[in-house]
Structure formats: structure tokens, C-alpha cells
Amino acid sequence: AHALDSSRIALDIIGQHAGPESFRYADALHSRGAALLAARWAGEAPPALTRATEILRRALTPQHNVTRGFAADQALALASLGRYDEAEQLIHEMTPGDPPADRSLTARLGHALGVARRLRGDYEDALRIQQQSLASMDENTTFDLTRMNVLTEIGLNLQELARPEDASSALEQALTLSRSSPTPMNPGRPDILVGLGRTKLRTGR
Secondary structure, three states: HHHHHHHHHHHHHHHHOOOOOOOOHHHHHHHHHHHHOOOOOOOOHHHHHHHHHHHHHHHOOOHHHHHHHHHHHHHHHHHOOHHHHHHHHHHHHHOOOOOOOOOHHHHHHHHHHHHHHHHHOHHHHHHHHHHHHHHHHOOOOOOOHHHHHHHHHHHHHHOOOHHHHHHHHHHHHHHHHHOOOOOOOOOHHHHHHHHHOOOOOOOOO
């Protein structure tokens, strides 16, 4: 609730002082959409995230890394609403032919694509994509939201593929990262805990 309120207030304030096509306004709009998505208000997230991405397409160019990062969140919102084709088309448009220097961006785009595939029910392909995303990331000793999200998705896919022991390992790694978050709670933790609960039921542990 705090993140939702803060993002709404920030958007209102910046909207009074920044132009509707400015980077500052797009950034605030993206933060608002990301907060809505994290709070599971999926129906309200896509308009804000889509508009933020479109502003940056014009302000920074479509292939700028920041634009691609915004598009990854937009794709997640579309996938969460069952708009899988739109989500995947957007990701493919934003995925460069040559991997960018920013490996976290490659992982974010891959994570979004994998989520769309999992929600379609294509668990084998979703798992493959998430494993590729994980392999593309640099080791990081600090909290890494993308790594946590990718590990969570790997665990969820392994569950669907009836591999509860492997799923539990991935989800435990995600939970460890979640606990190192600078905030006491983060939006991915409920998915991790539910996933771990399911694996315990299946393994009897």
C-alpha cells in the first residue's frame, strides 16, 4: 500500500512540473505501473507501463537500454492479463541481435518472455528460457531482484514438470535472496513461499 501511495503522489507532483513527453514523467509513470503490477493490480498496470515505454521510444529511441527495461515490465503486465502474443511480440522487438553490455537487461527480457511461456502452459520452454537468463547474469553478492525473480520462475516451472526436489532448491535460493532485500517485504516473496509450500506437500517434507 505504501508503494502504491508513494508512486501515485510522485506521479501527481512530477506531472505538475514536467512535460507529458519528458523522461522524468515517463520514469514516474513507469514507477506507478510497476507498483500496480507488484501489488497484483494487473488490470491497471498496462496503461501506465505502455505509455511510459512509448514516451521513451520517442525520447530516447526504441533500442535504448532504459526503453528496453521499461518494455520488459510492460510485457510482464500484458502476460499477467493473458495477452501472451502481445507480450512476446514486444519482447522480441526489444531484444537486440547482439547481447548488450548490461547483462541484467538481457536477463530481464528473458525473464519476461519465460513468464509469458509459463502462463501459456509451456513449462519446458519457459524453464529453458529462465535457465538461459540465469546463466547470462553476473554473480552478485548484493540483493538482485532479477536473479530472485528468475530463480522463482525456475522453481515454479520445475514444480509443473513434477520435479519437486529441484524446484525446492531453486525456490530456497530465491528465498535467500529475498531475505537480503533492503526492504522487509518484496512483491516476489509470496510467490516463493507458496511455491515452497507446494513442494513440501509433494515431497512430504
